Amino acid sequence: MAAAYSGADIMTNPLSPFTVYFSLNNGLSNTRPSLKRYLSQMKGMYADDEALDQLMQGSDPLVYEFHELGIPESDGNLAFGTSIVYPGKVGNEFYMTKGHFHTILDTAEVYYCIGGKGLMLMENPEGQCDVQEFTPGKAVYVPGRYAHRSINTGDEPLITFYVFRADAGHDYGTIETKGYRNIVVEQNKEVVLLDNPKWK
Numbered sequence: 251m252a253a254a255y256s257g258a259d260i261m262t263n264p265l266s267p268f269t270v271y272f273s274l275n276n277g278l279s280n281t282r283p284s285l286k287r288y289l290s291q292m293k294g295m296y297a298d299d300e301a302l303d304q305l306m307q308g309s310d311p312l313v314y315e316f317h318e319l320g321i322p323e324s325d326g327n328l329a330f331g332t333s334i335v336y337p338g339k340v341g342n343e344f345y346m347t348k349g350h351f352h353t354i355l356d357t358a359e360v361y362y363c364i365g366g367k368g369l370m371l372m373e374n375p376e377g378q379c380d381v382q383e384f385t386p387g388k389a390v391y392v393p394g395r396y397a398h399r400s401i402n403t404g405d406e407p408l409i410t411f412y413v414f415r416a417d418a419g420h421d422y423g424t425i426e427t428k429g430y431r432n433i434v435v436e437q438n439k440e441v442v443l444l445d446n447p448k449w450k
C-alpha cells in the first residue's frame with residue numbers, strides 16, 4: 251500500500267522523506283527558524299574598522315540569515331537551505347557572509363540564486379581566486395578546496411539556496427585570521443574587486 255501523503259516538515263532518524271518550504275519572495279521558511287548574523291559578529295572582517303564602529307553606534311544591523319536544518323552530519327546526507335544577505339555596505343565594502351572553507355576541504359557546494367544580485371567570492375589554499383555572479387536563475391558551483399563568501403552588490407536581499415555534503419563542516423578560523431585576498435567594494439558606482447589591505 252502506498253504511504254499516506256504527508257506534507258509534514260519533520261526529520262526522523264533515520265531520515266524519512268520530508269519537505270521544507272522556503273519563500274521565493276524573501277527566502278525564509280515558515281516552519282524553520284533561521285540563524286542570524288549581525289554586524290557585531292563580523293568585527294574585523296571588513297577592511298574599514300572605523301566605518302564598522304560608526305555603523306554600530308546605537309545599532310547592530312542584521313547582515314545575513316540562513317536556514318540550517320540540522321540534518322545529521324554523515325557523508326551520505328545533504329545539508330541544504332536558503333541564505334539571505336541583506337543589502338548594505340561597511341564604508342564602501344558590500345555586506346557579505348563570513349565565508350568559510352569546509353573542514354573536509356575537498357567537499358563542494360552548489361548555490362542557486364533565487365533573488366537579488368551579488369557575487370560568490372572564492373579562493374583556495376594555493377591562492378587561486380575566483381568570482382562568480384549571482385542573479386536569479388544562476389547556479390554557482392563551488393568546487394572542493396575553495397573558501398566561499400556570498401556578497402550582496404545590489405539593493406535588494408540576495409537570496410540563494412545551497413546544498414552540500416552534510417559532514418563537510420565549517421572552518422572559519424583561516425578566514426578569521428588571514429582574511430580573504432580580495433574585497434568587493436563600490437567605486438564610482440561600479441562594483442570592483444580590490445586586494446584586501448588586511449590580508450596576511
Ligand SMILES: O=P(O)(O)OC[C@H]1O[C@H](O)[C@H](O)[C@@H](O)[C@@H]1O
Nearest residue numbers: 316332333347348349350412420
Ligand atoms: O557560514 P557563513 O560563511 O557565515 O555563511 C552562512 C551560511 O551560508 C550558506 O548558506 C552556507 O551553505 C551555510 O553552510 C553557511 O553556514
Ligand SMILES: [Fe+2]
Nearest residue numbers: 352359398414
Ligand atoms: Fe560551505
